[in-house]
Amino acid sequence: MVSNGPSRTPSGNDAAQLTPAKLRVLAAVDHLGPEVSIATLADSLGGHPNATRHSLNALVQADLLRVDLVSSGVGRPAQSFTITDAGRRHLAHQVTDTAQAELLEAVTRSLADLPEGINVARTIGREWGRGRHDLGSGLVEGLTQLGFAPRPGQQPGEIRLLACPLLEMAHRHPEVVCAMHQGMIDTVLEPGQSADLLPFAEPDACLMKVHEA
Numbered sequence: 001m002v003s004n005g006p007s008r009t010p011s012g013n014d015a016a017q018l019t020p021a022k023l024r025v026l027a028a029v030d031h032l033g034p035e036v037s038i039a040t041l042a043d044s045l046g047g048h049p050n051a052t053r054h055s056l057n058a059l060v061q062a063d064l065l066r067v068d069l070v071s072s073g074v075g076r077p078a079q080s081f082t083i084t085d086a087g088r089r090h091l092a093h094q095v096t097d098t099a100q101a102e103l104l105e106a107v108t109r110s111l112a113d114l115p116e117g118i119n120v121a122r123t124i125g126r127e128w129g130r131g132r133h134d135l136g137s138g139l140v141e142g143l144t145q146l147g148f149a150p151r152p153g154q155q156p157g158e159i160r161l162l163a164c165p166l167l168e169m170a171h172r173h174p175e176v177v178c179a180m181h182q183g184m185i186d187t188v189l190e191p192g193q194s195a196d197l198l199p200f201a202e203p204d205a206c207l208m209k210v211h212e213a
Contacts, residue, residue: 005204006161006163006164006167006200006205006206007162007163007167018059021051022055022059024045025041026064026083026091027091029059029087033082034083038056038081064084064087065081065082067080068081068082104169108173108177111173111176121176122180122182122183124180125180125185125187126184126186128180128184129183129184129186129187135187139190139193142187143159146165146184146188147163148161148164149162150208158207158209159209160205160207160208161208162205166180174199178206181197193210193212193213194211194213195208195211
């Protein structure tokens with residue numbers, strides 16, 4: 001497994017990324033609710049109620065849960081929790097992201113076993129890049145939109161790529177994934193340019209060498 005290279009490109013949903021514990025609590029509220037109590041959640045999930053309470057508070061702060069006060073007429077009102085629409089969307093995104101990652105992993109493994117898999121991967125990368133209608137004009141802007149975090153290299157024509165949109169998969173199948181990335185890069189080159197992608201060329205970056213015609 002490759003140990004050096006760029007960092008993972010943050011996803012658009014990173015601001016709402018949850019730890020596995022918080023995700024379990026969110027899913028439990030969705031299953032047991034609405035207006036589920038801390039005691040009911042703790043019984044269902046196991047562990048100490050304080051740990052459940054900590055996750056609940058964080059989910060409320062993130063607007064993924066709604067908290068209500070339930071008065072029994074005696075003592076302090078108890079709290080109950082209900083999942084919000086944003087919470088349901090987050091759970092749906094988690095399922096979708098997992099399914100997409102599993103599908104891409106299967107495609108990548110299959111390409112790695114094909115004699116012409118690298119060429120096919122590069123073609124897929126080109127189609128991927130052409131399908132991104134939000135890409136700006138120009139090489140650096142296009143690479144930025146694709147999630148590579150480009151920065152100038154030490155030599156003329158060098159671009160350091162500090163992030164990778166498929167980093168974990170690139171570690172497992174570098175020949176296929178990096179061919180896809182080369183194909184994506186091909187779509188954002190300016191007229192008269194060509195480029196060579198050098199995967200994991202530096203401890204914290206991949207390197208791209210751009211050639212002018």
